Amino acid sequence: MQTTLENHPLTHHLFWRRWHWLLWVVVVAGVYSWAIGGLHFTGIQESAGSVSRSILHGLLHPDWAYVYNGSGEDLSSLILQTLAIAFLGTFVSALISVPFAFWAARTDQHWAHLRSGSGKVVLTLIRTFPEIVLAIMFIKAVGPGSYAGVLAVSIHSIGMLGKLFSESLENMDRGAEEAIRSAGGNRSEILTLATLPTIFPEFISYTLYRFEIAVRSASILGMVGAGGIGTPLIFAIQTRSWSRVGIILLGIIVMVLAIDSLSEQLRKKLI
Amino acid sequence: MQATATAPIIAFHHVNKIYANGTVGLKDIDFQIPRGQFLVVVGLSGAGKSTLLRTINRMHEISSGEIRIDDAPIGAYKGKALRQLRCHIGMIFQNFNLVNRASVERNVLSGLVGYYPTWKCILGLFSAADKQRAVQALKRVSLTPKIFTRADELSGGQQQRVAIARTLMQDPKIILADEPVASLDPRTTKDVMDTLQRLNREDGITVIVNLHSVALARQYADRIIGLRAGELVYDQPIDNVTTADLDRIYQTN
Amino acid sequence: MTNSTLDLPKRPWRQRYHVAAIGWTLVLGVLLVLSSLMTGANLGTFLSNIDQFLALLVQMSHPAWSYLHVILQPLYETIQMAILGTTIGAVLAVPFALLAASNLVGNRLLRGLIRFFLDLVRTLPDLLLAAIFVAVFGIGSTAGVITLAIFSFGMVSKLFYEVIETIDMGPLEALKSVGATKVTMIWYAVLPQILNQFVSYFLYTLEINVRASTVLGYLGAGGIGVYLQRSLGEFNYSATAVIILATLVVVLVIDGISNHLRRVLL
Numbered sequence A: 001m002q003t004t005l006e007n008h009p010l011t012h013h014l015f016w017r018r019w020h021w022l023l024w025v026v027v028v029a030g031v032y033s034w035a036i037g038g039l040h041f042t043g044i045q046e047s048a049g050s051v052s053r054s055i056l057h058g059l060l061h062p063d064w065a066y067v068y069n070g071s072g073e074d075l076s077s078l079i080l081q082t083l084a085i086a087f088l089g090t091f092v093s094a095l096i097s098v099p100f101a102f103w104a105a106r107t108d109q110h111w112a113h114l115r116s117g118s119g120k121v122v123l124t125l126i127r128t129f130p131e132i133v134l135a136i137m138f139i140k141a142v143g144p145g146s147y148a149g150v151l152a153v154s155i156h157s158i159g160m161l162g163k164l165f166s167e168s169l170e171n172m173d174r175g176a177e178e179a180i181r182s183a184g185g186n187r188s189e190i191l192t193l194a195t196l197p198t199i200f201p202e203f204i205s206y207t208l209y210r211f212e213i214a215v216r217s218a219s220i221l222g223m224v225g226a227g228g229i230g231t232p233l234i235f236a237i238q239t240r241s242w243s244r245v246g247i248i249l250l251g252i253i254v255m256v257l258a259i260d261s262l263s264e265q266l267r268k269k270l271i
Numbered sequence B: 001m002q003a004t005a006t007a008p009i010i011a012f013h014h015v016n017k018i019y020a021n022g023t024v025g026l027k028d029i030d031f032q033i034p035r036g037q038f039l040v041v042v043g044l045s046g047a048g049k050s051t052l053l054r055t056i057n058r059m060h061e062i063s064s065g066e067i068r069i070d071d072a073p074i075g076a077y078k079g080k081a082l083r084q085l086r087c088h089i090g091m092i093f094q095n096f097n098l099v100n101r102a103s104v105e106r107n108v109l110s111g112l113v114g115y116y117p118t119w120k121c122i123l124g125l126f127s128a129a130d131k132q133r134a135v136q137a138l139k140r141v142s143l144t145p146k147i148f149t150r151a152d153e154l155s156g157g158q159q160q161r162v163a164i165a166r167t168l169m170q171d172p173k174i175i176l177a178d179e180p181v182a183s184l185d186p187r188t189t190k191d192v193m194d195t196l197q198r199l200n201r202e203d204g205i206t207v208i209v210n211l212h213s214v215a216l217a218r219q220y221a222d223r224i225i226g227l228r229a230g231e232l233v234y235d236q237p238i239d240n241v242t243t244a245d246l247d248r249i250y251q252t253n
Numbered sequence C: 001m002t003n004s005t006l007d008l009p010k011r012p013w014r015q016r017y018h019v020a021a022i023g024w025t026l027v028l029g030v031l032l033v034l035s036s037l038m039t040g041a042n043l044g045t046f047l048s049n050i051d052q053f054l055a056l057l058v059q060m061s062h063p064a065w066s067y068l069h070v071i072l073q074p075l076y077e078t079i080q081m082a083i084l085g086t087t088i089g090a091v092l093a094v095p096f097a098l099l100a101a102s103n104l105v106g107n108r109l110l111r112g113l114i115r116f117f118l119d120l121v122r123t124l125p126d127l128l129l130a131a132i133f134v135a136v137f138g139i140g141s142t143a144g145v146i147t148l149a150i151f152s153f154g155m156v157s158k159l160f161y162e163v164i165e166t167i168d169m170g171p172l173e174a175l176k177s178v179g180a181t182k183v184t185m186i187w188y189a190v191l192p193q194i195l196n197q198f199v200s201y202f203l204y205t206l207e208i209n210v211r212a213s214t215v216l217g218y219l220g221a222g223g224i225g226v227y228l229q230r231s232l233g234e235f236n237y238s239a240t241a242v243i244i245l246a247t248l249v250v251v252l253v254i255d256g257i258s259n260h261l262r263r264v265l266l
C-alpha cells in the first residue's frame, strides 16, 4: 500500500480509486444494451394467452387415463423406462469415469501435470459436448429408442463424474496407501487395499448425485427420439393435447422429487 | 553366528539426501544401529527425523552414500526385492493410516500384503492360520474385543494399536515409528509406547522412534540420537544422556 | 489357542455373512438386469453398427469452416439470451430467497411452502421448459429467454438462500434494536453481506445457462441450437462439428471470464 502510494502520483491514485466503479457501470451497461439490442423479440404471438390458458387447463385436468393402460406406452411404463435409461447410463458412466479420474487427478509425481492436464482437458470437452447431439449420434448407430439414450447418458456423464472423482482423488487422505506401500504392497495391492476402499463412499455419493441429474436429462432425451417419457411429451405438445402434457409433467415432477429425496437419503447414510 | 549377532542391523554410510526442490534433508549421516536396540530420534521440526526414518525402508530415496541392512546394501533393490525388504520392516505413522471404513481384522490382515500373491490379497483370501495370527496380534495390543469393529469407531490410541498389530503381521525385524504418539493423550501415549517397548524386549525387534517429547525419549530409549538441519549432532546411550544435552539439541541456530 | 478364540467377541451374523454387501450387490444386479431389458441395451447392437457411428465421427472430424460466418450471429444471440435469462431469473430469485431463508423468516409454513415451490421449479429440465414456452410464445428467442429465466430462477434461489443463512446476524440485531423496519434491515444489514456471493453465483449460473442455451434452439427457442437442429436434420455433420467447436470456444471463454471475475470478487 505504502509503496504504491509513493510510486504513483497521489492525485492519479485517488482519482482511480474514486471513479473505478464508474468503469464497471459502463461495462455492465454496455453488456446489457448489447444483450437487449441484439435480440429481436418476435413479440408475443396472439395465441399466447389462449395457449397458456389451455395449458393451465390441461395441467389442472390431467389425462388420468394415461397413467396406466396396459399398452406399455403409458405414463408408468415410460417413467420406468426413463429411470432405467438414467440408471444404466449412470452406472456405465461411473465405471468408465474411474480410469478417467486417475488420468486427470493431479499428483506430485514427476511429469504428472502433463498427464492430469490432458485428462482435465478431455473431461472438459466431454462435458461441453451437448448431450442431445450425442443422443442423435447414437441414434445413428443403434436406431431410435432408449438404448441411444443410455449411451448418451453414459458418455456425457463422464465429463462431470470424471471431474468430481478426480477431485476427490486429489483431496483424499493418502495415509492408508502409504501404510500398504511401506508393508511391501505393489501398485495393484495399494489400489485395491487402500485407495479404492478409502475413496469408494465418495465415488458412490457423487454417482448418486449424478443419477439425480441423469433422471432429468433422460426425461428430455426422448424429445430427439432417444427413448423415455420425452417422446410422448414432445408429441403431446406438438398436437396440443394439453391434458396429456399435464399428466406427463406431473409424472416427471413426482419422479424427480422421489428420486432426489431417495438419493439424498442414501448419500446422507454414506457420509 | 557370533559375528552376525554383534553386527549392526542397520548401518548408514555418509548418507546425503537432497530433495528435488533443493532442501537438504540429510547431511553426511554416518552411524550404526545394533540389533534389538530401542533408538529414539529427537530434533526440531524440520530437522530431518521423518526423512531419516523413511530412507530405511526406501519410502524416500537417498542422494548419495549407502544404507546397509543386515550388511546388504539396500540401494539397488527394485520391484519384488524392494517389496520384500519393506515386508520385513514395520512402519507406524502419526495418523495411524488405517483404512477407516474397513474392520479392524481387515486392517490387521492387510499387513500380510508382502506374503500373499496379489490376487489373494485383493479377494481377501487369507488362510485360517493367518486369521488366527491376526487374533494373536490383536491380543498383544489388547484389542481382541474390537476385532470386528470398524476402524473409525475406535479412539486414537486404539487405532494406533491396530496399526501396531498390522505391522506385527509383517513379522518385522525392524519397526519404524514416526511420531507415533503425537496425536494422542498422555494415557494412550503410555499404552502405545509400552506396547512398542514390549515388542522390543520380548521379540527382540529393533525399534526406531521419532519423538518430540524429551521426557518420553528418556523413559523408553536405549539410545538417543539428535538431528539438526539434517545433521547428526548428538548420539549417546541413555545412561550418558543429560537434560542439558537434550536442551542443546532443541536450541535454535 | 482356545483361550484366544474364547476372547473373541461374537461376530454379528449380519457381518459374518456380509448381509449388507450381498444385499446391495443383489439390488444393484437386479436393477441392472431390469434396466438393460427395459432399454434393450446390449453391446452387440452397438458393435455391429459401430461402422456407421465411426463414419459419422469421420465426417465430424472434418469441420466445414466456411459455415463459421453463418453461425456467428446466432452465437451472439445465444450469449445474449443467456445474459438476459440469467438476469431476469436472478432478480426474481432475490425475494424468494429472502423468504426461504430460515434466519430471516420465522414462519415455518411460509418458508416450507416457498421451498417446496422452488423444489418444484427445479425438477423441470431446461429443454422441457423450452418445449412448452415455444408452444406458448412461438418460435424465437423470447421462448429461450423465458426458459432460461425460469431455469436459473430455480437454481439461483436455492444458492441464494443458502448464502443468506450463513450471514452474521449481529448487524441485523443492531438495527432491530433501534427499531428499523424489515426492509431497512434487509437493505442495510443483509444485502451488503451477501452481495459478492450473489454476484459470484450469478456468474456461475450464467456459465451453466450459456451451455444450456446452445441446445434450446433445437426445439425452436432461438440461438445457435436452431442451426444445430438444421445441420443435423440435413445430415450435414461437418457443419454440426463447426457449431459444436464454436460453442465449445464460447463456453470456455465465458467460463474463463466468469471464473476470473469470481476470483476477484471473493
Ligand SMILES: Nc1ncnc2c1ncn2[C@@H]1O[C@H](COP(=O)(O)OP(=O)(O)OP(=O)(O)O)[C@@H](O)[C@H]1O
Pocket (backbone or CB within 6 Å): B019, B020, B021, B023, B024, B025, B043, B044, B045, B046, B047, B048, B049, B050, B051, B052
Ligand atoms: N517432499 C519433500 N520435498 C521437499 N522438501 C521436503 C520434503 N519433505 C520434507 N522436506 C524438507 O526436508 C526437511 C526435513 O523434513 P522432515 O519431514 O524429515 O522433518 P522432521 O524432522 O520429520 O520434522 P517434523 O518434526 O515436523 O515432522 C524439512 O526442511 C522439510 O521441509
Ligand SMILES: [Mg+2]
Pocket (backbone or CB within 6 Å): B049, B050, B051, B178
Ligand atoms: Mg516428521
